[in-house]
Amino acid sequence: MNLPGGAEPYDRAMVTKPVLLDVPVPAQIDASGSREVKISSPDRVLWPDDGITKLELAQYVAAVGDRFLAAVGDRPVTLQRFPEGIAGEEFYSKNPPRGVPAYARSVTVTYPSGRRHPQLVIDEIATAVWAVQMNTITFHPWPVRTANLDNPDELRIDLDPQPGRAFADVVEAAHALREVMTEAGLHPYVKTSGNRGVHVFARIEPDHEFLDVRHGVIAIARELERRLPDLVTTAWWKEQRGERIFVDFNQACRDRTLASAYSPRPLPGAPVSMPVTWEQLGDISPGDFTVRTVPDLVADTPDPWAEMATPGQVGPLQPALEWWDRDVADGLGELNFPPDYPKMPGEPRRVQPSRAKH
Template sequence: LAADAKRDILSERPESVKSGRRIEELGAPPRKRERLPPKPGSLKPGALPGAVKAAPPSRIEPQLATQVPNPPGGEGPAEKTGELWLHEIKFDGYRTMAHVIDGEVRMITRGGIDWTKRYGDLPQAFSRLPVAQAIIDGEIMVLDDRGISRFALLQDALAEGAGSKLHFYAFDLLHLDGWDLRKAPLIKRKALLAELLAGQAANAAIQYSDHVEGDGQGLYDQVSELGLEGVVSKRADAIYMSGRTKSWTKVKAQKTDDFVIAGYTVSDRAEGLAALGMAEFENGELHYRGKVGTGFDRDMATELLARLERLTAGASPPEGVPREIMREMHWVKPLLSARVRYSNRTADNAIRHGVFRGLRDVGGLTTPVPVKRKRLIAESDLATIWVTNPERRLFGKTGPTKLDIAVYYALVGDFMLPHIIGRPVSLVRCPTGKPQDCFFQRHAFTGMPPSVAVFESVNSEGETKTYLSVEDAKGYLALAQFGVVEFHTWGTHRTKLDRPDQIVFDLDPGEGISWREVVEAAVHIKGGLESLGLVPFVKTSGGKGIHITVPVTRKQNWKKLHQASSAISTLLAASAPDTFTTTMGKENRKKRIFIDFHRNARGHTSAAPYSLRARTNLPASTPVSWTDLETIDAPEDLNYVSLPGLLETSGDPWAEIDEAGRDLPALER
């Protein structure tokens, strides 16, 4: 379909944009098929120029688009390339390759993980295609009632059980019946893909992702108006090349980013909230980025104002605030984040034409609350919190205070203490509040609170050293009031020091790995550990990674535990070698996830459950259920402010971890 500025693409081809269905048809019975599906053997992949006779590969790394300011193929100097471009809707789902080999179907994620079992009925739809072999590139999504893909709905579907909720939008055909098509022109591959999928019903699980040829600006304008993700443009004659390329480009429909709400203004005309003051962190400091005064209705404005008014005490303005803004803005603690859509940024990085799209949802913690929650921190303990220099801020002028940290640990103590009492601990202390002055405290120190237990042990070098242990609520609160920011624990108890009872697998993402891909990887690791008869528990790391903790019986010493964790990590990495590595070094983990098992050696530690991390806005290393893990978009939002409130209505997903210990499997290294 050639582009024409006088034509309304969505009117002429309303079914080709998202769901394959017109808006008015969404509630109607499915249409009758307009074309019959091809007969087996009727497609001729070998006739495509560039097709090569070959066996299907086990995995193809997906091709990725390069972001550009405008769709190519237009008349502007930057867009007029002299080449034909195909323009497609940019979807909001999980990129996936469908491998169909002699009736067996595998669904491989962008990160190289096999998620066939997680995709509900979708694999069955592929098994019914009239092919012996096929590799199809596309996106998995869930559609809302307007036929538009929504990632939040996809997260919910995967967490609850996908069933028949998923759709696969196919946009490329890379292999068909013994022919490798990656060297064939894209326009030829898509034509063959359209033939393969001919006859699919409008509401079928597998849909063909159609395109517009020529100038993509018209499609982009309409996509922007509808609030869709954007446009992906592909050179019509391009071969398929794994990795990020310039023969595929993408343009987002306006820009959408998350900003910290740093303040607000009020007015009589607005009868309350008038605008939000937006900011973002840069090198640990909060910088002002402008006002947003549209996008919230009266109810939302009332709710926002009520929440923000409670955050004004002790707040400081961010950097770079214009003088006239300083006079009118009510500053708040930088604890809430909003999603804002805007056109572009000014020379001084302020957002233009910003529209509020909603608060960034922290999500809920859905672990059931026990009927009787054991109280370890008494009300009298909370009343005795005392901190030197309570107003000293950590990590910048708008950061939390020492008192904020002490209060956090008091509030989460009932949940955190069961996981650290009796275990040797190491601490991260930040006495000046500056990140560069933070340090790791493993041994007893001068001025240490007397309620903290101290014991002696011989280290790996044969030296006798003193170590620390939290034995009760009094010692725990004393450390929290003493300026401790992080707690790290050994995988054992002080009284049984050489009989560890936990293994930790730290999933550390390398360059180019997104949070979504780390979650994919964690779910894959869970399945591998369960297949070995183990019971894995999961928590956010407080950074970009995920910690998976496995309780074990005390039948092995540290050496054997470390050997077993190494063997298990090697086995897990071998199940998806393009995704995982067990080799240290940043150069080994580009586009991969490092499975760090070295925390399972004697004297090594990992962040304790519910421990804060010494980073901007103090995120917590938060235990979550496996279901909740998949609904988290921004793990940094589980922090010193949000987490105590979330735990008020939730139980501890790790409450039964000590009862879940299993014998380690015997594995050959």
């Protein structure tokens, strides 16, 4: 693998001081230069079982830069940080970390509680490499653009397999979900989650706020559940899910995010959340895509999400909202919100079913 900035493959015995990576500056900012990003403690091991260091992670992010930037660019981003590697303490950084470079941007976002504060925006890959310097492993972009922070332009669905289900089961559910979303006028794209599940994305017109998008996701999830009741569930409480695949509708809530495309995950093997084509989905294993394998795959294969942002791939939310209205008329109403949310109108009791019986 060719490493950015002319760096040689990592040799731990050689790296004892901070390393400077040269990261190209996007043409729309400055077509003539690059930025130097200092990586301190470059030999810090982030994935202990695999020996992957902070320097190697920074080089990975630079190597997949253009595709990664297409996924996270112009969006508020939450950083999942691991100061001592994946075996140590982790925390989610919503405010930009101290020492943010002058070329980085932030926007002020509003949270469910009504609290507001700045959040980092990644306009160029040097900002992402700097975030790695701050021990970021996973990047969690919001489904909004900075020009309109209240109306999502992406509909995202997380298929989360419960214990007892294999990846092949998730693939079956994902293809059925593709059919449902297509019937709703959407154009779905798929990626591995970096763990056991998959994420399905579709671009939408940014003319509805978060609650509407959540209702559209619930309506799509319920339609999928009707078609595959033994495989898929919308049950919020784990005790009701059994071995089915949970459609996590609450990932559509404000301040809820999924790992970005091409983002590493804090799991053994250093897996990456990897976009694939629908045709590839049944032939791959999530373990195929890691910090060490993905750069060469990106260099050698076309981008499966290349058309995602084109105007013809942006779909309407309205058909899914019509399904929501139909279900409400049939007696299917609101579902539970995340526990840190204020009690929402129409929400069921926040009590586990087994406890409610008593």
